[in-house]
Amino acid sequence: MSLIVQKFGGSSVADAEKIKHVARRVIECANDGNQVCVVVSAMGDTTDELIDLANSVTDTPRGREMDILLSAGERISMSLLALAINDMGGKAKSFTGFQAGISTDSKHGEARIFDIKPERIKEVLEQGEVAIIAGFQGFDATVKDVTTLGRGGSDTTAVAMAAALNADLCEIYTDVDGVYTADPRVVPRAHRVFEIDIDSMLELASSGAKILHTRAVEFARRHQVDLQVRSTFSQDPGTYVYSKKRDDMEEPIVSGVATDDTQSKITVIGVPDIPGKAGEIFSVVSEAGANIDMIVQNVSTTEDHLSDISFTLPHSDRAKVVQALKDQQSELGFAQVTYDDEIGKLSVVGAGMKTHPGVSAKLFRALARANVNIEMISTSEIRISVVTRASQLKEATRIVHSAFELDAEQTAVVYAGTGR
Amino acid sequence: MSLIVQKFGGSSVADAEKIKHVARRVIECANDGNQVCVVVSAMGDTTDELIDLANSVTDTPRGREMDILLSAGERISMSLLALAINDMGGKAKSFTGFQAGISTDSKHGEARIFDIKPERIKEVLEQGEVAIIAGFQGFDATVKDVTTLGRGGSDTTAVAMAAALNADLCEIYTDVDGVYTADPRVVPRAHRVFEIDIDSMLELASSGAKILHTRAVEFARRHQVDLQVRSTFSQDPGTYVYSKKRDDMEEPIVSGVATDDTQSKITVIGVPDIPGKAGEIFSVVSEAGANIDMIVQNVSTTEDHLSDISFTLPHSDRAKVVQALKDQQSELGFAQVTYDDEIGKLSVVGAGMKTHPGVSAKLFRALARANVNIEMISTSEIRISVVTRASQLKEATRIVHSAFELDAEQTAVVYAGTGR
Numbered sequence: 091m092s093l094i095v096q097k098f099g100g101s102s103v104a105d106a107e108k109i110k111h112v113a114r115r116v117i118e119c120a121n122d123g124n125q126v127c128v129v130v131s132a133m134g135d136t137t138d139e140l141i142d143l144a145n146s147v148t149d150t151p152r153g154r155e156m157d158i159l160l161s162a163g164e165r166i167s168m169s170l171l172a173l174a175i176n177d178m179g180g181k182a183k184s185f186t187g188f189q190a191g192i193s194t195d196s197k198h199g200e201a202r203i204f205d206i207k208p209e210r211i212k213e214v215l216e217q218g219e220v221a222i223i224a225g226f227q228g229f230d231a232t233v234k235d236v237t238t239l240g241r242g243g244s245d246t247t248a249v250a251m252a253a254a255l256n257a258d259l260c261e262i263y264t265d266v267d268g269v270y271t272a273d274p275r276v277v278p279r280a281h282r283v284f285e286i287d288i289d290s291m292l293e294l295a296s297s298g299a300k301i302l303h304t305r306a307v308e309f310a311r312r313h314q315v316d317l318q319v320r321s322t323f324s325q326d327p328g329t330y331v332y333s334k335k336r337d338d339m340e341e342p343i344v345s346g347v348a349t350d351d352t353q354s355k356i357t358v359i360g361v362p363d364i365p366g367k368a369g370e371i372f373s374v375v376s377e378a379g380a381n382i383d384m385i386v387q388n389v390s391t392t393e394d395h396l397s398d399i400s401f402t403l404p405h406s407d408r409a410k411v412v413q414a415l416k417d418q419q420s421e422l423g424f425a426q427v428t429y430d431d432e433i434g435k436l437s438v439v440g441a442g443m444k445t446h447p448g449v450s451a452k453l454f455r456a457l458a459r460a461n462v463n464i465e466m467i468s469t470s471e472i473r474i475s476v477v478t479r480a481s482q483l484k485e486a487t488r489i490v491h492s493a494f495e496l497d498a499e500q501t502a503v504v505y506a507g508t509g510r
Numbered sequence: 511m512s513l514i515v516q517k518f519g520g521s522s523v524a525d526a527e528k529i530k531h532v533a534r535r536v537i538e539c540a541n542d543g544n545q546v547c548v549v550v551s552a553m554g555d556t557t558d559e560l561i562d563l564a565n566s567v568t569d570t571p572r573g574r575e576m577d578i579l580l581s582a583g584e585r586i587s588m589s590l591l592a593l594a595i596n597d598m599g600g601k602a603k604s605f606t607g608f609q610a611g612i613s614t615d616s617k618h619g620e621a622r623i624f625d626i627k628p629e630r631i632k633e634v635l636e637q638g639e640v641a642i643i644a645g646f647q648g649f650d651a652t653v654k655d656v657t658t659l660g661r662g663g664s665d666t667t668a669v670a671m672a673a674a675l676n677a678d679l680c681e682i683y684t685d686v687d688g689v690y691t692a693d694p695r696v697v698p699r700a701h702r703v704f705e706i707d708i709d710s711m712l713e714l715a716s717s718g719a720k721i722l723h724t725r726a727v728e729f730a731r732r733h734q735v736d737l738q739v740r741s742t743f744s745q746d747p748g749t750y751v752y753s754k755k756r757d758d759m760e761e762p763i764v765s766g767v768a769t770d771d772t773q774s775k776i777t778v779i780g781v782p783d784i785p786g787k788a789g790e791i792f793s794v795v796s797e798a799g800a801n802i803d804m805i806v807q808n809v810s811t812t813e814d815h816l817s818d819i820s821f822t823l824p825h826s827d828r829a830k831v832v833q834a835l836k837d838q839q840s841e842l843g844f845a846q847v848t849y850d851d852e853i854g855k856l857s858v859v860g861a862g863m864k865t866h867p868g869v870s871a872k873l874f875r876a877l878a879r880a881n882v883n884i885e886m887i888s889t890s891e892i893r894i895s896v897v898t899r900a901s902q903l904k905e906a907t908r909i910v911h912s913a914f915e916l917d918a919e920q921t922a923v924v925y926a927g928t929g930r
Contacts, residue, residue, distance in 0.1 A: 172578075
């Protein structure tokens with residue numbers, strides 16, 4: 091008997107018919123002799139509708155009250171799914187984040203899980219019933235208030251619950267049938283990856299592939315939770331993401347190509363080339379509350395000992411960081427700050443890369459042949475990312491996908507983004 | 511400084527604009543130097559929409575899961591109201607039934623409150639903040655599951671919280687401006703009652719006046735909670751319902767006329783006139799799960815020693831009770847069971863009645879003059895109820911209203927029913 095955690099996103103439970111479909115899938119899994127714990131998101135657009143309501147009564151929809159409001163969405167979907175399963179002859183009970191023992195810090199809107207005490211869930215599973223848990227929510231352990239986990243929250247709930255229950259597998263059901271070598275809307279010849287290691291999945295997720303949220307993948311990696319990404323609406327096995335070490339598998343050199351056009355580039359020009367200056371600049375950036383991604387420093391070769399520092403960050407953080415830097419311009423002593431919202435990032439990811447030299451050379455040659463200029467480069471052991479013009483990103487992705495021989499013989503189905 | 515509990519029904523918080531209006535009223539009350547605890551129902555039709563969703567996934571929408579589902583409605587309205595108050599410069603926190611310490615028995619869908627430990631509410635009030643509580647919900651103390659209180663649940667939450675907090679007053683805000691001497695849709699000359707004692711209010715509520723739920727009034731009576739029934743959308747003081755004994759007031763002979771056309775009459779014909787037979791019949795009725803209201807037994811004067819027993823009960827219980835009686839006909843030994851769905855009940859209520867003889871005589875004379883036949887009669891110390899034809903109920907109400915000199919000089923505004 092296996093213990094399986096199944097996560098269904100908002101599009102999978104968008105209406106009564108879809109909830110009944112999910113109920114049948116859950117019952118099938120239980121009838122196959124598994125213990126089943128289900129994590130659900132809010133139905134379809136429920137969360138957006140609640141946000142709209144909040145925006146219509148306040149200009150500052152956040153904090154404790156906003157979290158209580160948003161948590162209502164998952165309570166509705168989880169209880170409806172339990173009612174549907176019970177109606178079909180299955181046995182299910184639903185639990186809020188609090189009832190499931192998911193405690194977090196007190197950072198409303200983006201709380202981090204710090205402990206799970208799933209006693210009630212274990213009890214229900216041992217009695218042979220299905221446990222359904224509201225995704226995206228927990229509770230602040232100190233004051234017993236509802237918290238929400240922010241973007242990717244339901245994926246994170248599922249993976250964290252799988253870790254806490256020591257589950258054999260965490261299945262992520264969505265409206266696409268697995269992880270692809272690239273976004274099929276950009277690269278029609280992208281093909282599905284049947285197996286991928288968690289390190290590569292993490293690099294893909296954090297490089298812009300939207301199928302799984304980075305935070306959930308990090309959690310799975312840290313706690314060695316195997317994932318299966320698959321479609322709610324087919325029996326296809328999807329993509330298996332293995333976190334536990336396996337020796338029986340040859341790792342592919344490159345698993346996929348991810349793209350991200352949601353970043354901006356900021357360049358600080360004429361920075362005095364003295365020790366500690368970069369540290370001062372990034373302290374200002376960090377205090378402005380921005381998460382930066384790539385950094386490049388061009389050390390000056392002229393006699394004036396000035397260098398330029400460029401970095402990328404989400405569009406939404408750009409204005410406040412530029413302002414923060416301008417406010418500190420005289421203290422920091424740089425000449426000028428510029429920004430560029432029209433950049434695109436392309437990443438090649440693969441666990442086999444670290445033992446196969448020449449991957450970066452092949453990438454740069456392919457881009458050069460296509461006249462794509464590389465503006466920034468950053469690398470990890472299993473990833474190479476380059477920044478180009480946003481307008482060239484799609485073309486560059488198709489070229490790189492071909493160069494690494496990832497093209498399928500047939501055109502892939504087009505897939506859409508996933509919910510939270 | 512007074513401590514005031516304010517309850518706002520579903521029509522008072524039906525949309526964002528109305529929620530903002532309620533927020534302003536709450537802030538006004540707090541700015542007048544009061545400690546304010548607010549109880550809210552779900553927005554407008556939210557509860558009905560959730561019930562529709564449940565009906566679309568199951569034929570048996572009840573129990574634990576149904577209660578979790580329905581409780582989402584009040585979570586949404588309470589957090590939106592808190593956001594609105596905070597946006598306007600007030601300070602408010604919202605609390606679920608669980609967080610407010612409202613524990614109940616485990617009867618899902620119609621749980622009874624058995625204890626309130628409002629520690630968090632007291633703390634918030636003492637800090638000068640407004641405490642907002644989800645109406646209609648509590649938690650099963652043994653297993654920490656969400657329960658709902660059934661019809662009139664939010665009124666009951668408000669009154670119970672007022673008792674637990676030892677509040678000075680419980681204000682029930684609704685879409686009508688108070689308690690009337692009769693339903694103004696039936697009796698255009700009905701006038702508003704400015705003050706009424708809780709005993710009369712209880713008789714009015716249980717005789718069909720829909721403005722307050724019987725259960726909430728019973729709670730207020732038992733715990734001596736003074737109520738004020740008033741409109742959300744005007745500054746009018748409405749009707750003051752006093753539960754604490756007052757000596758400074760002359761009690762009116764008759765406070766109002768209530769009507770109820772939602773009952774059926776069942777008559778069991780030819781019941782053997784031997785001791786214990788009525789007890790057997792009403793055991794069968796009770797086991798069928800019906801609440802009966804009036805009972806009349808006509809002892810037979812013929813030699814066959816058979817009597818007839820008539821009683822009234824809600825339309826919705828009639829079919830199952832008739833069936834239960836037929837199933838037991840041979841054991842009970844009666845001749846026949848008949849029913850009548852076309853009855854109407856009229857009640858005259860007033861605390862002064864007990865010290866003023868002749869009220870019933872005046873009532874019967876008025877009905878006789880109008881050719882209204884009386885089919886059943888029941889009385890309490892402060893109420894006389896009669897059953898007539900449903901088709902004659904409105905006319906009878908107007909006649910009785912006039913006979914007791916309740917008619918206002920001007921036509922009353924028409925009022926509508928209230929939410930839960």
